[in-house]
Amino acid sequence: MKRVFIIFLFSLLFIASVVTIKNSYKEGRETALVYGTEVTEIPELLHEAALFSRSHLALDYKDMPVDPSKERNLxxxxxxxxxxxxxxxxxxxxxxxxxxxxxxxxxCHQNGGFVQKFDAYAPVVPHPEKINCRQCHVPQNEKNLFKPTEFPKLSAPNIHNKALISSPPVIPHQLQLHENCLACHAGPSAPMEIRVSHPERVNCRQCHALNNKETLDIGDFTR
Ligand code: HEC
Ligand code: HEC
Ligand code: HEC
Ligand code: HEC
Incomplete structure (x- = not known):
């Protein structure tokens, strides 16, 4: 009787660990996916959350004055x-x-604003949660230690790609690391060509569709 009980206990433990491992594997995959490929597997709100967390600033962006001599362009x-x-x-x-x-x-980069010392508007960071900034952003190096190369720059996608004259243009870039639309598209630090005339319509993707071909080409990122 004792043996049966021990076997029963072990099978219970085995089933529990299989279920736990399967669930954590699934969760790990979800965060690693590039949006736009497997819509069924990724909760769409994951990508919208960053935008809505700033949506209370949308009206401020709309009213903010911009000094044209300090504007950025593409x-x-x-x-x-x-x-x-x-x-x-x-x-x-x-x-x-x-x-x-x-x-x-x-x-300076959380909410932007004009910085006297650098005589420029600080661009708003689209990803304030990634706090090790210099893991990815390096200071400019002005010493000529490297030879010039022929390395071709990937060209940026065209803007103003729309079905009809007044329809919403498609989103030409991927959404990963671009979740926070207002950071780059609203306020005085936004490049003037892409500053949105309607930051207060915060549900951007209600009207702006992804340019699916380009985002699909990127494919899944799996560990
Ligand atoms: C005193 C305010 C201030 C602080 C502190 C500051 N920045 Fe900046 N940053 C600016 C301003 C203003 C600009 C725009 C400069 C320009 O356009 O000439 C800028 C530009 C940048 C850009 C270029 C953005 C682009 O689109 O080209 C990056 C990247 C950046 N900062 C990263 C950082 C990092 C990383 C830190 C911390 C180590 C930092 N900044 C600290 C004010 C600041
Ligand atoms: C995992 C890498 C990574 C980390 C960490 C990171 N960034 Fe970025 N950041 C990027 C990439 C990639 C872009 C360019 C997105 C694009 O232009 O398509 C970017 C863009 C920016 C921009 C430009 C926005 C604009 O409108 O021009 C600023 C400012 C910036 N980051 C600041 C920061 C600050 C401040 C931190 C730390 C709190 C930080 N980043 C952490 C990868 C990173
Ligand atoms: C890191 C900065 C950044 C973020 C964040 C960002 N964009 Fe963009 N967006 C750009 C740039 C730069 C362009 C110009 C084309 C290019 O270089 O990809 C652009 C172009 C666009 C265009 C085309 C505009 C036109 O006139 O044709 C739309 C629409 C757009 N973005 C919507 C969005 C939406 C919606 C979000 C949020 C899900 C978003 N963007 C997030 C930088 C950004
Ligand atoms: C109710 C639908 C709707 C919503 C929501 C919406 N847009 Fe638009 N958007 C449009 C239309 C329509 C145009 C084209 C306007 C034109 O051509 O006169 C446009 C144009 C744009 C442009 C090109 C520059 C401009 O202002 O004309 C950008 C960039 C843009 N939108 C970004 C955004 C971002 C970022 C958001 C979210 C904060 C957003 N849009 C929310 C409908 C919408």
């Missing part, structure tokens, strides 16, 4: 990136060389 936006979608380099001095980022960077 040319300078692209120039600071090795290729389309690459992390931009840090174009200003960093006060503490050993600081990885976090609060130091967020003091």
């Amino acid at each position: 040319d300078s936006y692209y120039k600071n990136r090795a290729f389309h979608g690459a992390p931009p380099s840090i174009p200003h001095v960093i006060s503490d060389e050993r600081n990885m980022g976090g609060k130091n960077c967020l003091s």
Whole structure:
């Protein structure tokens, strides 16, 4: 009788661990997926959450004055990136060389605004939760230690791609690391060509569809 009980206990433990491992594997996969490929597997709200967490600022963005002489445009936006979608380099001095980022960077980049010292609007960070900023963003190096290369830059997708004259243009870029639409598209730090005239319509993807071909081409990221 004792033996039967022990066998029963072990099979119970075995089933429990199979269920736990299966669930944690599934969860791990969900966060690793690029949006747009397996819509059935990923809760769409995951991507919307970042945007809605800033939606209370939408009306402020709409009323914010912009000094036209300090505006950014897409040319300078692209120039600071090795290729389309690459992390931009840090174009200003960093006060503490050993600081990885976090609060130091967020003091200017969390909500943006005009910075007298650099005579520019601070771009709003689309991903404030990734606090090790300098893991991806490196300061600009002006010493000529490297030879010039022929490395071609991936060209950016076209904008103003719409079905009819007044219909909403498609979203030409992927959504990963772009979850927070208002960060790049609203307020005085947004490049002028893509500053949205309607930041208060916060449910952006209600009207703007993904350009599916380009996002599908990226494929799944699986560990
Ligand atoms: C005193 C305010 C301030 C602090 C602190 C600050 N920044 Fe900036 N940052 C700015 C301003 C203003 C700009 C825009 C500069 C320009 O356009 O010439 C900028 C630009 C950038 C850009 C370029 C964005 C783009 O789209 O080209 C990156 C990347 C960046 N900062 C990262 C950082 C990181 C990482 C830190 C922390 C180590 C940091 N910044 C700390 C004000 C600040
Ligand atoms: C995992 C890598 C990674 C980390 C960590 C990271 N970034 Fe970024 N960041 C990116 C990439 C990639 C882009 C470019 C997105 C694009 O332009 O398509 C970007 C864009 C930006 C921009 C440009 C927004 C704009 O409108 O021009 C700023 C500012 C910025 N990051 C600041 C920060 C700050 C501040 C931190 C730390 C709190 C940080 N980043 C952490 C990868 C990262
Ligand atoms: C890291 C900055 C960044 C974020 C975040 C971002 N975008 Fe963009 N967006 C751009 C840039 C830059 C372009 C210009 C084309 C390109 O380079 O991909 C663009 C282009 C667009 C366009 C085309 C505009 C036109 O006139 O044709 C739409 C629509 C758009 N984005 C919607 C969105 C939506 C919706 C979100 C949120 C899910 C979002 N974007 C998040 C930077 C961003
Ligand atoms: C109710 C539908 C709707 C919603 C919601 C919406 N848009 Fe739009 N959007 C449009 C239409 C329509 C146009 C084209 C306007 C035109 O051509 O006059 C447009 C144009 C744009 C453009 C091109 C520049 C401009 O302003 O004309 C960008 C960038 C953009 N939208 C981004 C966004 C972002 C970011 C959000 C979320 C904060 C958003 N849109 C929410 C309908 C919408």
